[in-house]
Amino acid sequence: MNIFVARLNFKTRHEDLEAAFAKFGQVTSAKIVKDRDTGRSKGFGFVEMASDEEANKAIVALNETELDGRQIVVKPANPKTSADGGQA
DNA sequence: ACTGAGCGC
Numbered sequence A: 001m002n003i004f005v006a007r008l009n010f011k012t013r014h015e016d017l018e019a020a021f022a023k024f025g026q027v028t029s030a031k032i033v034k035d036r037d038t039g040r041s042k043g044f045g046f047v048e049m050a051s052d053e054e055a056n057k058a059i060v061a062l063n064e065t066e067l068d069g070r071q072i073v074v075k076p077a078n079p080k081t082s083a084d085g086g087q088a
Numbered sequence B: 001a002c003t004g005a006g007c008g009c
Helices: A014-022 A052-062
Strands: A002-006 A027-034 A041-049 A073-076
Touching: A002 A052, A014 A027, A014 A041, A014 A052, A041 A052, A052 A073
Parallel strands: none
Antiparallel strands: A002 A041, A002 A073, A027 A041
């Protein structure tokens, strides 16, 4: 289950997401999206969990909650499929 | 160093 997390604190790290979601289930992967050129946090990230149901309740549990001193938005992530071509 | 809606190389 891929999870999209937005409105993160700019100093929040990937391990912070992993720790936050790991409290509700097993986190398979967690990543903070940073700027490719400067390396600064874009303020959002992605979390992948092994259990879909735990990920789902983790979303409703961590959505609009405070993380690292900032309220975050947690939603199911969209597929990375592009209109040009990618995943079929 | 800063900013604050939104989807990752």
